[in-house]
Amino acid sequence: MEFEKLLPVVIVSALALLVVAAMPSRYRLPQVVVLLAGGVVIGPEALGLSSPGDVGLLSDLGMGFLFLLAGYEIDPGIARRPAGRLGMRAWVSSFVLGAVLLYVLSLEREIPSATAIAIALSTTALGILVPILKDENLEHRPLGAFVIAGGAIGxxxxxxxMAVLLGTGGTAEALFSLTLFAAAVVVLALTPRRFTLVRTRGLLSTMGEGTSQAPLRITLVLLVALLANATFMGFDAVLGAFLAGMVLRSWSPVENKEFERKLDAVGWGVFIPIFFVSSGMGLQIHAMAETPWLPLAFVAIILVVRGGPALFWYRKVLPARDRVRLALYTATTLPLLVALTELAVDDGTLDPGKAACLVGAGALTVLVFPLLSRAVGSRSGTEDTQVTAEAH
Incomplete structure (x- = not known):
């Protein structure tokens, strides 16, 4: 019976690639959107072939791998650089602006729910933006550097x-627990610098291929251990997965493309698509149908909240046209928004109907904002006139 419920999920996971590949390259959707849509089709509100509860453990592992890979991509020293500092200011402004707008517009007056929505509004889909930046040859230009830094902070x-404000304990208790948890993570991250472990590294290097795959097995131990510890200390599992990725980066050589390819193969080849399909199955489409204006309202709010601060904070380092593009890119959100809203619904801090509308809005930002940014474009040589060092 379990395999009968899993089969539609893995079929959607495979078909999503064919659907994306069949689209014109100029208008090709991120596979995340297709996976969510496929989940809706096979879920309880449509064909009823499967449900989130049928693939719960695999979905949780998919979420874990998603944020492990996100943490792996982030340079721990990014906050000390000009681009990182600007990204931090923009994100804090987004969070505060989101909370204020929710109160002024009376969309949400309950503090836990408003906090969850404000956090969700301040996210950025860095994993979706990186390939877009590569396609447009922006990755190593000032605009691309600011997008990547802002997305990392986002x-x-x-x-x-989420860990501090929406944890199971109070804010002070959460901060204390987070400090302890972060200290343990820092110790883990610094272990390779303190102890060279030459013999251990040599032994593992001989077991990296074939049936051994020692680095991947150790990665799984690290991921599950930090997931378990995060939830034990009252935090959401997302925090443990994200920090696991940052620890893993400190353990790995600077350039370890083969290992990164293996991580992508396990994550995106097996678990992460199941997470997104499961999230699609859990969407309450009827709630979106009852308030069709709400996803559109959330799209506008996301653009103002997440994109608006870019127009202010980057005014000294980017021309107006590039600031508009930066605003559109940083307001593109979905994977993290899906995970955070799902966790908030599970914790009882967010209404499932509003969560579905938020995810619908996130899907619309992925569909629309990168295309708008491409349409806005930048004049020839605009970005090259900026001081590249400002971004680095």
């Missing part, structure tokens, strides 16, 4: 805010 900031 992933780390909401995760920490």
């Amino acid at each position: 992933e780390l900031g909401p995760i920490v805010a």
